Amino acid sequence: MPVVLQALVTVLHPLNLFLISIGVTAGIVVGALPGLTATMAIALLVPFTFGMSVVHALVLLGGIYCGAIYGGSYAAILINTPGTPAAIATTFDGFALARKGHAYRAIVVATIASSVGGLVGVFFLVFLSPPLARASLRFGPPEFFWLTVFGLTIIATISPKSTVKGLIGGAIGLLIGTIGISPIEGTVRYAFRTVALQNGITLIPALIGLFCLPEILDMIGTRYHRETAIPYRSQRHMLRRVWRLMIRKPWLLLRSSLIGTVIGIVPGAGANIAGLVSYNEAVRASRTPEKFGEGSIDGITASEASNNAGVAGSLVPLLTLGIPGAPPAAVLLGALLLKGMRPGAELFSVHAPVTYTFMFSLVIANIVLLPLGIMLGKAASKVVTGLPITLLAPLVFFLSVIGAFSIQNNIADVYVMLALGLVGYVGRRVGFQPGPIVLGLILGMMCEQGLVQSILIGRASGTPLAIFFTRPISIVLIALTLLSAAWPMLARIRQRRLPEAAAAHTHPIVEEKSDA
Amino acid sequence: MSKNGRNGQITTGLCAALAVLFALISAAEAVAAGTGEPQAYPSRAVNYVIPFDAGGQSDITAQYQREGLERALGVDVVIRHQPGAGGALAWSALARGSADGYTFSGNNIPHIIIQPLVRENAGYDTDDLRPVYMFQTTPIGLAVAANSRFNTLDELIAHARANPGQITVSGSGTHSGHHLAILQLQYLSDTEFTYIPATGAAPSVTNFLGGHTQAILANSDDLVQHRNAMKILAIGTTERFHALPDVPTFIERGYDFTAGIDRGVTVARDTPEEIVRTLEAAFDAVSRDRTFVAEMQALGFEIHQKGADEFSAYIERKKEEIITALTVLGEL
Numbered sequence: 001m002p003v004v005l006q007a008l009v010t011v012l013h014p015l016n017l018f019l020i021s022i023g024v025t026a027g028i029v030v031g032a033l034p035g036l037t038a039t040m041a042i043a044l045l046v047p048f049t050f051g052m053s054v055v056h057a058l059v060l061l062g063g064i065y066c067g068a069i070y071g072g073s074y075a076a077i078l079i080n081t082p083g084t085p086a087a088i089a090t091t092f093d094g095f096a097l098a099r100k101g102h103a104y105r106a107i108v109v110a111t112i113a114s115s116v117g118g119l120v121g122v123f124f125l126v127f128l129s130p131p132l133a134r135a136s137l138r139f140g141p142p143e144f145f146w147l148t149v150f151g152l153t154i155i156a157t158i159s160p161k162s163t164v165k166g167l168i169g170g171a172i173g174l175l176i177g178t179i180g181i182s183p184i185e186g187t188v189r190y191a192f193r194t195v196a197l198q199n200g201i202t203l204i205p206a207l208i209g210l211f212c213l214p215e216i217l218d219m220i221g222t223r224y225h226r227e228t229a230i231p232y233r234s235q236r237h238m239l240r241r242v243w244r245l246m247i248r249k250p251w252l253l254l255r256s257s258l259i260g261t262v263i264g265i266v267p268g269a270g271a272n273i274a275g276l277v278s279y280n281e282a283v284r285a286s287r288t289p290e291k292f293g294e295g296s297i298d299g300i301t302a303s304e305a306s307n308n309a310g311v312a313g314s315l316v317p318l319l320t321l322g323i324p325g326a327p328p329a330a331v332l333l334g335a336l337l338l339k340g341m342r343p344g345a346e347l348f349s350v351h352a353p354v355t356y357t358f359m360f361s362l363v364i365a366n367i368v369l370l371p372l373g374i375m376l377g378k379a380a381s382k383v384v385t386g387l388p389i390t391l392l393a394p395l396v397f398f399l400s401v402i403g404a405f406s407i408q409n410n411i412a413d414v415y416v417m418l419a420l421g422l423v424g425y426v427g428r429r430v431g432f433q434p435g436p437i438v439l440g441l442i443l444g445m446m447c448e449q450g451l452v453q454s455i456l457i458g459r460a461s462g463t464p465l466a467i468f469f470t471r472p473i474s475i476v477l478i479a480l481t482l483l484s485a486a487w488p489m490l491a492r493i494r495q496r497r498l499p500e501a502a503a504a505h506t507h508p509i510v511e512e513k514s515d516a
Numbered sequence: 517m518s519k520n521g522r523n524g525q526i527t528t529g530l531c532a533a534l535a536v537l538f539a540l541i542s543a544a545e546a547v548a549a550g551t552g553e554p555q556a557y558p559s560r561a562v563n564y565v566i567p568f569d570a571g572g573q574s575d576i577t578a579q580y581q582r583e584g585l586e587r588a589l590g591v592d593v594v595i596r597h598q599p600g601a602g603g604a605l606a607w608s609a610l611a612r613g614s615a616d617g618y619t620f621s622g623n624n625i626p627h628i629i630i631q632p633l634v635r636e637n638a639g640y641d642t643d644d645l646r647p648v649y650m651f652q653t654t655p656i657g658l659a660v661a662a663n664s665r666f667n668t669l670d671e672l673i674a675h676a677r678a679n680p681g682q683i684t685v686s687g688s689g690t691h692s693g694h695h696l697a698i699l700q701l702q703y704l705s706d707t708e709f710t711y712i713p714a715t716g717a718a719p720s721v722t723n724f725l726g727g728h729t730q731a732i733l734a735n736s737d738d739l740v741q742h743r744n745a746m747k748i749l750a751i752g753t754t755e756r757f758h759a760l761p762d763v764p765t766f767i768e769r770g771y772d773f774t775a776g777i778d779r780g781v782t783v784a785r786d787t788p789e790e791i792v793r794t795l796e797a798a799f800d801a802v803s804r805d806r807t808f809v810a811e812m813q814a815l816g817f818e819i820h821q822k823g824a825d826e827f828s829a830y831i832e833r834k835k836e837e838i839i840t841a842l843t844v845l846g847e848l
Contacts, residue, residue: 043570043597046579137726141712181601183715186690188635195608195639199600267722322741323722330571330718337815338579342741409565409598410605453712457728460684460710 007356010055011364016357019056020063020364021372027067028074028369028376034081034208034396035403038068039327046335054339054354059361061335065328066118066365069311070373073110073304078103078230078384079396081212085203085272086307088438089279091211092158093292093299100295101231103385107377108242109297110304111370113253117305118366120257121264121312125319126359133320136265141457142467144268145450146477148443151273153484154280158435160293163488166436169427173440174447176201183445184452196412203272205404205417206441210434212400213421218428219393232385239374245297252282252298253305260306264313267325272442274313278306284487290495312362319343319355557617557791561592564781565621567606569599572717573737573817574622574779577652580812581802588798601638602689603627607782608639615784617791623647623782629835630691633848646787647831649799650780650822652812654735656697657751657763658685661727662744669749669769672731673705680708686729688720689713691847694733696838697752697775699845704771735777736760740816752776759816778820778834780827796824 010016030041041064049057072084077094090110097106124132139147152170159166179190180200191197246253256278263274282302283292292299314325315332322343324330336343347355384392404417424434458467468474564582566574578595585593598606603624610621623645631638658669666672676683687694690713698711712729714720717738724732725745732746739748740759748763752775757763766773781799783792802808803821812819822830842848 039570046570047582047595050579050583137722140723140726140728184690184713186602186634186713193637195601195604195637198635198639199605202600268719317722321725323718323725324571327569327571330569332571334571334576334579337576340811340814342815344741345744408600408605409596410600410609449715453714453723453728456710456712457684460682462682 003352004356007353007360010353010357011059011360016055016059016361017364017368019060020361021368023060023063024067024365024369024372025376027064027069028071028373030064031068031071032074032083032380033399033403034075034079034083034212035204035400035407037084037204037328037407038065038072038086039331040406041065041068042328042331042335046331046338049335050338054341055357057335057339058354058358059365061332062358062361063365065332066308066311066362066369067372068328069307070110070114070118070304070369072307073114073300074107074377074380077106077110077300078381079212079392080215081396081400082207085207085442086275086310087303088207088272088435089158089275089303090300090307092279092303092435093294093296094303096293097295097297097300098230098381098385101233102295103230103232103381104378105238105242106295106297106300107381108238108374109246109300111373111377112239112243112246113256113301113304114308114373115366115370116253117257117260117307117309118311118369119363120254120305121261121309122359122362122366124261124265125312125316125362126356129316129320132265133317133323136267136317136325137321138473139266139269140471141450141453142471143450143473143477144446145454145468146474146481147266147269148447148450150477150481150484151277151439151443152447153481153487154276155436155439156485156488157280157283158276158293158439159433160290160488162431165431166433169432169434169436170440173437173442174444175440176206176437177441177444178448183449196410196415199408199410199412200445201416201420201441202407202413203438203442204407205413206420207438208400208404209417209420210424210437212396213418214425214428214434216393216397216400217421217425219389230385232381242297246301249298249301252285252301255281255285256302256305257309260309261313263306264310264325265316267317267323268446269325272326274310275303275307276439278302280484284484289491308366315362319347557794558589558591560618561594562589562617563619564593564595565606565610565619566595566597567599567603567622567624568597569716570597573654573735573777574624576815577779577812577817578622580808581651581799584802584805584808585798588801589794602631602692604631604635604638604640607645610782610784611640611644613784615786615788617783617787617795620648620781620783620795623650623780625778625780625831625834626693626696626838627777628782629831629838630696630842633839633842634691642831642835644785645782646785646792646824647827648781648783648792648795648824649803650778650820650827650830651799651803652820653776653778653818654737654816655751655753655757655818656693656733656735656775656777657739657748657757657760658697658701658731658733658766659724659739659746659748660731661724662746664730664747666749667747669764669766672749673707676707676709677705681710683731684710684712684729685731685733686712686714686720686724687733688717689715693775693777694720696841697733697773699847700773700775700841701766701771703845704773733775735816736818737816753818757818758813776818778830780822792824 030036069086072087073090075081075083076087076090077098080095082088094106155166155170259278260274263269279302283289314329317323317325318329324333341351404413458464568574582593632641660666750766751757751763809819
């Protein structure tokens with residue numbers, strides 16, 4: 001296998017190693033800032049790679065992609081705001097752990113999980129791309145529809161305090177998602193003749209508004225000015241301690257990575273929901289589900305292993321078929337085409353040395369992510385935990401506005417962010433969490449597309465309903481949905497045997513308030 | 517305690533640094549805005565706004581053009597993405613923004629024409645924008661899977677005529693170039709297909725390659741990319757398409773229409789004439805560059821060199837064509 005060896009030698013060239021490290025570092029920084037996403041990081045960097053050789057450009061961009069998805073965990077852990085949409089599920093336990101003074105520990109967990117998840121994803125990318133990409137195409141509109149229905153059952157898991165409020169939140173999210181031009185028919189809904197609303201509510205501004213603004217208002221409203229937002233404790237040998245804890249549950253790490261890879265491969269599903277699905281499965285599989293949401297390292301592991309595995313996953317259909325699995329992959333596709341590399345068979349024949357070098361660079365990126373992440377994570381957690389609220393709150397607010405604006409260079413997004421921030425703050429006071437609302441928003445659009453396309457296809461075949469119930473992947477998804485929907489009841493039966501555990505079963509943000 | 521003190525210093529330093537940075541930025545902008553004498557255009561960086569997502573055809577073309585544009589204009593060209601509402605967000609912002617030529621935007625036909633027609637308030641009118649240059653087209657072609665039982669357009673049409681609505685055709689968007697193409701084909705061939713719109717070219721191709729639809733209307737660059745997985749039955753050009761010489765045109769097969777997505781750039785309507793001409797010349801230089809033409813053609817793009825006047829006339833003609841088509845088809 002001379003090509004593979006040659007690629008291995010190329011990737012180990014000091015300059016490439018340097019570029020990968022730079023890429024990962026830059027990615028982490030961008031990903032950590034709420035509103036600046038992996039997609040944007042790559043898009044911003046593409047022009048700079050113009051003068052570079054193909055290999056240098058790709059290893060740099062690959063590093064940025066890995067770094068940015070991982071970096072999203074910093075904001076999730078430190079300020080309860082997903083730095084990228086992929087890190088939504090990381091907020092549930094990450095921030096709870098940080099509030100207990102273990103921000104650094106949470107970041108170490110996220111780092112190890114991301115690194116392992118990333119490596120599992122790359123393994124599948126390198127060895128199983130062609131069959132996996134073909135399999136991913138079997139995922140059609142009906143499967144998308146059922147995947148989103150399954151996704152909605154996650155609401156029950158992420159709102160254990162009150163399933164009813166979770167469902168109401170999810171419904172609000174679904175409704176917000178209907179604003180704007182409808183994805184299939186192109187009709188304008190709830191835009192009230194304004195141009196700004198025709199585009200609908202964009203995810204990032206909603207995410208910042210619902211997660212970040214209430215957090216800022218809470219910081220200002222409930223704690224003393226001179227105090228820092230979260231306490232900070234350091235422990236020696238953190239890496240070794242955490243690793244020992246995590247390796248006790250290898251199945252959790254592996255399962256989360258696999259979920260991330262699979263969802264990453266399905267074009268259009270993306271890392272955004274990979275973390276949530278994986279979190280859901282971790283809760284259901286756990287013997288102590290009541291610990292999730294209170295700073296469980298298992299929750300962080302599930303989310304982060306999964307979203308970083310999704311990075312390589314999204315590259316599977318990209319490299320083999322030329323279909324980007326996620327928005328950042330779409331930008332990478334542009335970069336590949338600009339370099340004269342057409343995805344598909346050519347990449348594995350004519351351009352094989354470059355392609356394999358790129359794949360190996362992702363291995364390196366996920367390895368250097370460990371020391372770089374731990375270093376940067378320690379610094380970030382020290383800075384954020386060290387800043388008094390009088391500085392932290394305005395700084396985070398400033399970043400929120402910038403983030404909401406920059407996603408589409410659109411001032412209307414800032415207003416949307418502010419409005420949803422108020423909704424989120426009031427909602428939080430009466431027990432509504434941002435998680436279900438955002439989940440409804442993400443899944444609503446996908447669900448509608450899957451449903452309407454399926455109905456159209458079904459009608460053309462003459463049996464409109466059969467298409468929903470006769471396809472193997474759909475049947476598996478339906479079964480998973482039923483199982484997931486029944487889970488809270490099963491859990492209640494289990495908890496009845498342990499009444500005390502049930503009493504202690506609270507959600508992170510509710511718990512924070514009792515702390516304050 | 518000492519830790520707090522150090523953090524205090526760090527934060528004070530940080531704040532000071534931020535303050536200096538902002539002062540510098542605003543100073544730079546004040547200088548750039550040129551409160552004094554009007555300077556020769558362009559005297560500062562120009563914004564090239566892409567009304568669609570990064571990684572799409574408009575973006576790829578702009579990335580290719582950037583270096584050449586910078587050489588021709590002598591200033592930095594900043595590519596910004598302002599996607600949303602099928603391009604309408606960027607165009608309404610451009611129409612309402614200052615007509616100084618420092619911001620110009622991609623101009624995609626038919627999107628830029630159809631949206632104000634079918635939507636109550638698209639935020640702009642096609643006439644609010646001044647076409648500057650048109651540089652490429654991706655003709656739209658109709659394809660079926662490589663293992664499909666249909667081998668020619670006639671076979672597909674015959675089946676569709678006998679079984680109205682049974683053939684599913686994937687495409688990108690409603691009120692888009694693909695949608696217009698299927699409506700025209702249905703009208704001219706007196707058939708009925710089931711059009712399955714997706715939210716973009718990539719998901720549309722995915723639906724087709726996965727076998728979830730029987731046919732697809734796709735842009736030429738996607739056809740070139742996936743040509744091994746499909747049989748391309750016809751393409752919407754007037755002459756045979758350079759990258760797919762074996763594919764007949766719809767016109768050849770007796771259906772008198774062309775289909776494609778044209779891309780160019782546009783500025784706000786009241787932009788001074790000299791500025792429009794400067795931009796036109798810059799885009800012309802880029803579009804006549806041999807490497808640019810060769811590389812774009814290899815990706816499946818058709819390259820044009822239509823200047824401002826020719827482009828304006830083209831848009832006028834297209835607009836009438838589209839209004840007629842949509843009226844006949846009952847969409848207006």
